[in-house]
Amino acid sequence: MIPKEFNYVAPSTLDEALAALRDGGDDAKALAGGHSLIPMMKLRLAAPTMLVDLRRINELRRVDTHNGNIEIGSMVTYRTLLNDESIQAACSLLSECAASIGDSQVRSRGTIGGSLAHADPAADLPAAILALDATLLTTAGEIPAADFFTDLFTTSLEPGQIVTGVRVARSSGKSGSAYVKIRNKASHYALVGAAAVLSLDNDSTCNNASIGITGAASKAFRLSAVEDALKGTRLSDQDIEAALGNVGGLDVDWMEDLFGSADYRKHLTGVVTRRAIDTAKSRM
Numbered sequence: 381m382i383p384k385e386f387n388y389v390a391p392s393t394l395d396e397a398l399a400a401l402r403d404g405g406d407d408a409k410a411l412a413g414g415h416s417l418i419p420m421m422k423l424r425l426a427a428p429t430m431l432v433d434l435r436r437i438n439e440l441r442r443v444d445t446h447n448g449n450i451e452i453g454s455m456v457t458y459r460t461l462l463n464d465e466s467i468q469a470a471c472s473l474l475s476e477c478a479a480s481i482g483d484s485q486v487r488s489r490g491t492i493g494g495s496l497a498h499a500d501p502a503a504d505l506p507a508a509i510l511a512l513d514a515t516l517l518t519t520a521g522e523i524p525a526a527d528f529f530t531d532l533f534t535t536s537l538e539p540g541q542i543v544t545g546v547r548v549a550r551s552s553g554k555s556g557s558a559y560v561k562i563r564n565k566a567s568h569y570a571l572v573g574a575a576a577v578l579s580l581d582n583d584s585t586c587n588n589a590s591i592g593i594t595g596a597a598s599k600a601f602r603l604s605a606v607e608d609a610l611k612g613t614r615l616s617d618q619d620i621e622a623a624l625g626n627v628g629g630l631d632v633d634w635m636e637d638l639f640g641s642a643d644y645r646k647h648l649t650g651v652v653t654r655r656a657i658d659t660a661k662s663r664m
Contacts, residue, residue, distance in 0.1 A: 383421035390433040394440070394544065397432050398519060401540045404430030410542055411435075412455060412494025415486055440493070440544060445470055448550055451517070454493020454543045458482075461492060470550040473557040473575060477508040480561060482568050493543040496528070499535045499599065501635065502569040506600035508559055509546065510592030511575035517545040532598040555579035555588075556663035560656040561595070562648050564639055570595035571640055572648035574603075576656035578615065580664060586610050591653060596645045597632050603653060605630060615661055624650050 387404070391397045401408045409428035411417060412435075420426040434440055440455035443466055450470040452461070461467055461478035468475045474492075481487055481504050495505045496516065509516075509525045516523040520541045528535050537543065551557070561573030572595040579588045589610040591603040609623035627650045634642035 381422050381424060383418075384424065384427045386421075386428055387430045388433065389430070390436050392436045392438075394437055394519070394542070397434060397437060397542065398540065400430065400432045401542070404428075404432065406539050408432060408540075410497075412497070413457070413490040414494075415482075415490050416494070416498045416500065434493075434542070442545070443467060445550070448552075449547050450550055451545050451547045452492060453545045454497075454517075455491050456493075458487040458490045458492070462487065471512065471548050472551070473508050473512060473559060473577065474505075474548070476557075477504050477559045477575065480504055480559065480563070480568075480573075492546060496546070497535060497537060497543045499529050499533050500569070501532055501598050501600070502564075502571070502573075502595040503600075504559065504561065504570055504573055504594060507570075507573050507575040507592035507594035510600055510602050511557070511577045511590045512548045512592075513590055515547040516543055517547060518543050522547075526602065529599040529601075534599075551577075553579055554582075554664050556660040558656045558659035558663065560652045560659065562652060572596045572645055572652050574649070574652040574656040576653070576660045578610075578657065578660045578664065580615075584614055586613050586615050589657075591656070593649055593653070595635070596649050597635050601632070603627070603630075603649075606653065610657075615657070620654065620657055624654060627653070 389400045408430035411431045411433045440453040442453040444451045458478040514525045557577045559575045561570040575592040577590040581587045589607040594600045605626035606623045613619035634645050636642040
């Protein structure tokens, strides 16, 4: 199908982009990589009257490391997440996650900010962002990742606001991370995906465990009960199995569709989480 008629601008500064979104009203949309918005427009599931293309705004492509953090601009592509040495060194989980997204063409055009703002319930990056306890940088201020994803394709962004970047603390000490997913073979989206970040004290006791889940519900979420059960343990097989026993009792509205029942996704959550924990542990 063909999208409805719309206006198009490609500003070169963030201020110009914000002004264009204001002028376009509630039906204006920011355009990042376009892999999600353009297909929706072709199917008439979205009909913005104004597209504000962010690709010419250089400040949104930054990758900066300072004060123990790394800041990644919202227009940084998946390919850059995968190949940039500073990102690999500071936060290998984002690189690993990016490697699992789509195909080469998608990774060349898709952006971290576009993915997070779109909030697809089966997208990969939200799980990693949650597990990393990242901070979303927006034109309205900073938003903790835990508060950013609110519902199906919905975030805490207001109309006219733009994600400008992501801030993540650099990995340090005895820590390991991993992203594991069972993917839909056609779309490569996650039926269920798990991102795990683990760290140990000097006595090899787990002092932090963060696990983000995608594909299992209407939005990405943290496995807080499993995280809490892992803390203070030595991450033995028995410790991990005991912690995963909390998955069955989670208050989650498990997703159900043509690709998997709610019970199947609940089962997969335990499977991929175990694999992610084991892999993260092996990397410490």
